[in-house]
Amino acid sequence: MKHTVTLQPSGHTFEVEPGESILRAGQAAGFAIPFSCRQGVCSTCRGKIVEGQVDLGEVHPAYLNEADRAAGFAHLCQASALSNVTIEIRELEGLAGVKVRKVPCRISRIEQPAPDVAIVHLRLPMNENMMFVAGQHIELILPGDVRRCYSIATKPNVDGVTALELHIRRMQGGLFTDGMLPKMKERELMRFEGPLGTFALREDSTKPIVFLASGTGFSAIKAMAEHAFGRNIHNKRPIHLYWGGRTRQDLYRADLAESWTKEFPGFHFIPVLSEATPACAWSGRTGFVHLAVLQDFPSMQEIEVYACGAPVMVEAARRDFIKDGGLAEDSFFADAFLSQADLNNPQANAATA
Ligand SMILES: Cc1cc2nc3c(=O)[nH]c(=O)nc-3n(C[C@H](O)[C@H](O)[C@H](O)COP(=O)(O)OP(=O)(O)OC[C@H]3O[C@@H](n4cnc5c(N)ncnc54)[C@H](O)[C@@H]3O)c2cc1C
Ligand code: FES
Known part of the structure; x- marks a missing residue:
């Protein structure tokens, strides 16, 4: 028997077959539910079940722990409905016209x-x-x-x-x-x-933006930053880019990010190295890149974070920003670069960065 899924706060509804993933059914019905890995790993599709029952599916406890399960969270790419359900999740606007x-x-x-x-x-x-x-x-x-x-x-x-x-x-x-x-x-x-994917700038928000990249995570952030400059967003919402790498060469287009600081008032670039060597001749910030953000923004209630890159960095940022910085759960957006190694070793991904 089919069940009805209602999304909040939008009020959108759609039908889901028994055993069908709620994400897949929602996408087939034309709704932009956030997702990335579709493997139960990245948490992008995480929603809160506020009414009804779901089968959580195959999600390793490293990615959805007991406390989260008890609080009603589910990864919608893996979850299927056991009754009519109401789910809290922020849908994405602006994907109309985008065809896969x-x-x-x-x-x-x-x-x-x-x-x-x-x-x-x-x-x-x-x-x-x-x-x-x-x-x-x-x-x-x-x-x-x-x-x-x-x-x-x-x-x-x-x-x-x-x-x-x-x-x-x-x-x-x-x-x-x-x-x-x-x-x-x-x-x-x-x-x-x-x-x-649905990793994208929420343009309906007015919160200052923190872009957080590790290594080639700069790729998506570059597209987002250039899009933001084109839309004049930096003039309304300050943008801080934290780009982390082990050594200087990991920040392979630092010159580009530097040039943005001169061109776009409201944009700030903070490069951070975790394993600087004498060859780096580095006098900038050091340590884990997400901890540099926490040092600068000990209180993150009014910030929106877009993180991209190594899964261990993304997970550490999500955890510490929410726990120690007070970041709102629905103000953290991310694309984690999961590889075969991560999919085969969930514990490594959940490890402390
Ligand atoms: C949404 C998303 C966006 C991404 N964007 C980028 C991007 O912009 N830039 C970027 O550089 N990467 C990105 N990635 C990562 C990228 O998709 C690949 O995972 C990465 O490039 C590795 O691919 P590969 O074929 O070289 O390695 P793979 O063959 O996937 O292997 C990856 C590592 O795992 C090891 N490995 C392979 N199989 C196993 C196994 N069974 N058990 C344990 N270890 C194993 C390999 O030795 C290797 O070290 C992204 C990932 C996702 C999910
Ligand atoms: S899309 Fe569901 S956990 Fe990644």
């Missing part, structure tokens, strides 16, 4: 701004004019239909774009980044599906 498609593309250029980072430029067919929202990602389709997600670093355009930029970090032993990408050449053909 499989698109052929050609590599037009590969830059190497750091030894383990490639900036890959993709050229889309001329008639493509891809529409997306800053912060979204694509899935590269590799042989055997193996998929790998990469954030779009390009700023969106109201008329769509025909070129995309990806920032890809090499992972030792990684199928794509270590095995395939180093052998790829300009003009090589690829295919991707996208745009995907």
